Amino acid sequence: MSPEEELAKLREQNRLLHATINDLKEKMDKEQPCINEHNFVIDLACPGETEQVGREETSEESDLDGVNTAVLAKVVLNSSGEQQVEVWPKLSCENAFDLTLFTDLQLITKTNETENKPILFGLHSELVRIMPGRELQCTKIVVPEWQQKYAVQCRGQTVQLRCRVKIVRSFKHIETEIDEEGSEEIEVGGKRICVNLAYLSSWSAEFRNGSHTRSRVINELSETDFEEMLEVIYPSSKPITSWNFEKMLNIAKKLKMPKLTRRCEIFLNDEEKHNLTEFQTLLLADTFSLNAIKTIVLERISSTEMLRSKVLMNEKYLQFTPDMKKDIHARYVELDLQEKTAVEI
Incomplete structure (x- = not known):
């Protein structure tokens, strides 16, 4: 040539x-994924000396690409009489989605009408599933009593809660539902695990061809790895991460799961997600x-x-x-x- x-x-x-x-x-x-965020601001009334619970306050509502989002919060006294804040996002949507919710909080107090340095409470994350036509109130984030030097000053006053909410979800809405009545037990690594065989068969050729559905026993995998794989493929959609991608690749290879392999490939293609x-x-x-x-x-x-x-x-x-x-x-x-x-x- x-x-x-x-x-x-x-x-x-x-x-x-x-x-x-x-x-x-x-x-x-x-x-x-589709990523949207919004900064919510709520003025919170702190309980006075004789009050046990503050008023429940709601932020304005914001449409985060089809997910109507608001934040609710109130100041309460714990069993020791110390002030703490309870915060919980509220979501609603016309379609079904699995999404990851990130919330980080700042509390702004005032001394003589001057804003003090924001008190930061870190980032809270939660995997949630939102169904059409249903309002979802997410897990309450309990913020411990704030710095003691502000606690007495704030009694009976109003403080400001600044809450940044970020929603990360797929553009695709959920199309596959798991029928709980179709669940059956299989044995993995000596432990009985309840699974939906029809749904699992849609992912795995090994289950689809009946080799595992007949015996109901899988000895080549540990129960913890198998359960983590279920969390990844079920509609709750646990993300592929640096901690689990190799386990998922091993399981995908053993159980002939091309869609799971595909998800691992998407993870590996994004160099920002691994080193x-x-x-x-x-x-x-x-x-x-x-x-x-x-x-x-x-x-x-x-x-x-x-x-x-x-x-x-x-x-x-x-x-x-x-x-x-x-x-x-x-x-x-x-x-x-x-x-x-x-x-x-």
């Missing part, structure tokens, strides 16, 4: 590679046959020097399968040809 023919072949491979990547990115973009190196990601792609991730990582490596330093010179390079080594070598040849062509020009 002449150099011109080899160059034409590599260019065609590169075109196909870019088409594959663009298609994958388009699919991933459709699954990117894996290019080599570590390629090793995962090789181990679990993540062809899309392999393609994306190799595409991100933009020079022969980068490929040598990040992949080829790694002491664990020999752990790669022959197919992965072949793809790495092909990428090296492609980059080398691009660099030589650029020099000639």
